[in-house]
Amino acid sequence: MDVPLQNLSYEVNVAISRENVLEWIRTFSQVIDENNVYLTDLDREIGDADHGANMNRGFKAVMTKLPSMETSDITGILKGVGMTLLSSVGGASGPLYSTVFMQLSKSFAGKEQLELADWCAGWEAAEQGVQMRGKAIPGDKTMVDAMQPALEALKEAVAQNLPIGVGLRNSADAAHQGMLATIPLVARKGRASYLGERSANHQDPGATSTYFLLDSAAKTWADC
């Protein structure tokens, strides 16, 4: 090997590129496809048994449209994903996941590549957007319970100037913890809230797919 390891890691430490974003979306689509039944089963227990199917329908539509987005910049790609989800998912996850991608798109406007601080700012906008659209706060047993700790981990990583790959891994791990922490909660938002106390002891499907989204980013960009 004629390239010093030091330099190699510096090379790839720079930022998240347009191609990286496309790869993240492809990875997440595949994860959703593989976990379709798992997500639907989680939803069957406390909701209406459609979360996996809805997310899979949405990201199948995204995969169909992705080739036409491939020449766009980062903000254009993410906006395209958001609009596609809005018209193909339905339910609560349609507007909410659409909001995630639309907010990321807005936040990354004009950027050709993303530093960890950009990603963190985008995620902050996404979390605020989801809270506003869904009127949920942390502890309601929703996707916010995975988003919020992930955001805190990202902020921490930015403050400590950690490499992108480490920051993303920390945020995915935090989302995983947040997802597990929804298990004992009694739902206060979404269809699970109709069950009252019976919604406890079940993992929230939305928090689970949100963890997959962050985990896909961490896996796709592990070397960044």
Next chain:
Amino acid sequence: MKKLINKPEDVVLEELQGIELAHPDIVKVFYDPNYIVRADAPVKGKVGLVSGGGSGHEPMHGGFVGMGMLDAACPGAVFTSPTPDQMLEATKAVNGGAGVLHIVKNYTGDVMNFEMAADLAKEEGIEVQSVVVDDDVAVKDSTWTAGRRGVGLTVLMEKIVGAAAEEGRSLKEVADLARKVNAQGRSMGMALTSCVVPHVGKPSFDLPEDEMEIGIGIHGEPGRTRMKLQPADKVTEMLLTPIVEDLPFKAGDEVLLFVNSMGGTPLIELYIIYRKAVQMLEAKGIKVTRHLIGPYITSLEMAGASITLLKLDADLTKLWDAPVKTAGMRWGI
């Protein structure tokens, strides 16, 4: 699980194709995005009524599109809210210049998607108002939760408000009337069996042969309590008592009593429930002056029933009796 379908992913499309072939005199069907509008839409000068929701509740909502009821319905995937692009196109298609009312059942997804659609329609210069139906007494109402679900009362609201719009009432009058119906009606349902969502292929919840679920919604979501199966009269009491106490309905009230099948329960059993409900209401001095009995808001093949009670006055009664011509409800013509 046995179902008369071709492929799970084609269920909604093929249902719409069937509706289009069966009722060309009543509705027009549009695809991608999917919505159903009355055949003569838009009706000039009339408030347009748009509703929608997940499929699987037939005849609601598509079966209630037509003269004297809805102007448009947006069918989502089975038990999944439709999307804003469907609602926007439907809203534009029925806008006769007097504004459009969205009738939205109180589910997180339905509310969010209709909110986004209303924003988009307003951006295009269409006056839109929204009314949320939340009549299910099985759900604890609280500012901290998603609130009560919209269930059986939706059918009665669509009929009554549809008649008012047909009369030429203004958007504000029609919206106020819808809110009045929502304030005066309550519902509760129960299940003997679960239902099977086509693309899931297994029951939405597991209910043993000798048990029933009280306080279920219309999406195969479990209810609040589960217990050993009871006789019909006892079940009727368990549904009707919380309804009467919640509003509360009082001696001297005139009401519309709606006994609904969740899909799998036959009319013979609905009449048994109706009989007991009338007896109970009469004992309380509440007079049943109008009724509706049958499968109008269903949950696929679920066996079970729901009861809805709506307090009537002269105006509501007149609007209930007004002519209606839809695939799912037809009288006075």
